[in-house]
Amino acid sequence: MVGIMGSAVYGQNGKSEKGHWLLTMSFYTSGSLCASIILGSALALAGNILLSKTVQEVWAMLLLGILSLGYALHEAHILRMPYPQRKCQVPARWRFQFHPYMTAFLFGTLLGLGFVTFVSVASLYIITLASIIQGSLLGGALIMGAFGLGRIILLWPLGYRAKTFEMVEQTALGLYSIKPYVHRVNALALTFCSVYLITIWLSNV
Amino acid sequence: MNQGKFEKFRKGFQFAEYQWDFFILLAGGSGYLAASRIPILTVFIVLALLAGISSTWSP
Numbered sequence: 001m002v003g004i005m006g007s008a009v010y011g012q013n014g015k016s017e018k019g020h021w022l023l024t025m026s027f028y029t030s031g032s033l034c035a036s037i038i039l040g041s042a043l044a045l046a047g048n049i050l051l052s053k054t055v056q057e058v059w060a061m062l063l064l065g066i067l068s069l070g071y072a073l074h075e076a077h078i079l080r081m082p083y084p085q086r087k088c089q090v091p092a093r094w095r096f097q098f099h100p101y102m103t104a105f106l107f108g109t110l111l112g113l114g115f116v117t118f119v120s121v122a123s124l125y126i127i128t129l130a131s132i133i134q135g136s137l138l139g140g141a142l143i144m145g146a147f148g149l150g151r152i153i154l155l156w157p158l159g160y161r162a163k164t165f166e167m168v169e170q171t172a173l174g175l176y177s178i179k180p181y182v183h184r185v186n187a188l189a190l191t192f193c194s195v196y197l198i199t200i201w202l203s204n205v
Numbered sequence: 206m207n208q209g210k211f212e213k214f215r216k217g218f219q220f221a222e223y224q225w226d227f228f229i230l231l232a233g234g235s236g237y238l239a240a241s242r243i244p245i246l247t248v249f250i251v252l253a254l255l256a257g258i259s260s261t262w263s264p
Contacts, residue, residue, distance in 0.1 A: 120263035123256035150257015192235040
């Protein structure tokens with residue numbers, strides 16, 4: 001993910017060109033947001049078609065609460081949960097096949113879809129299920145749209161600061177050094193979500 | 206148990222203890238927020254934003 005700043009964004013010679021970078025990042029952002037919003041709406045639509053109102057409002061909350069707790073324990077390395085993922089990266093050949101703006105848009109689109117590449121944290125499974133069960137197209141679009149926004153939000157300041165490939169590499173190394181904390185924060189957020197959902201379920205029963 | 210092993214065990218135990226304390230505190234806080242009727246969509250959106258930001262660390 002962080003490598004994208006050094007491949008699609010910085011062109012052929014490795015030197016930062018801010019105007020080119022801004023436009024490339026805009027295409028990348030558009031791709032990520034469009035894909036995630038469309039995915040969220042589609043998931044919500046599928047939920048509305050396939051699930052009854054009672055299932056959405058009552059039983060799905062309990063199921064999601066239990067799954068949130070399971071994945072919180074998974075993120076804390078206490079329990080192993082199913083973790084389906086494709087374990088693929090964005091196709092590097094696109095950099096040579098398409099214009100850099102098109103490449104950035106396509107990279108953003110793939111990453112905004114979430115499941116097409118590596119799944120970094122288990123929270124993605126919970127928000128995907130949340131988009132299905134929460135009951136409105138707008139809600140689904142907002143949830144997955146927030147995911148798409150989150151995917152690009154750190155790249156803007158990090159990419160702006162990184163002027164050469166060496167700086168991109170340093171930034172990537174700095175990010176990976178704090179990766180264990182990312183899982184811990186997600187474990188805490190999923191625990192929060194779990195207790196919240198189970199409390200809501202108990203108050204509705 | 207030699208000094209090195211004991212030190213490793215002690216550190217591991219301290220970490221686990223800290224983690225569980227935090228989990229219990231968080232569970233209490235989230236239960237309180239659920240009782241306060243924070244909209245469920247807000248909770249999902251914040252979790253989604255966090256999941257997106259965390260994906261910056263994917264390979």
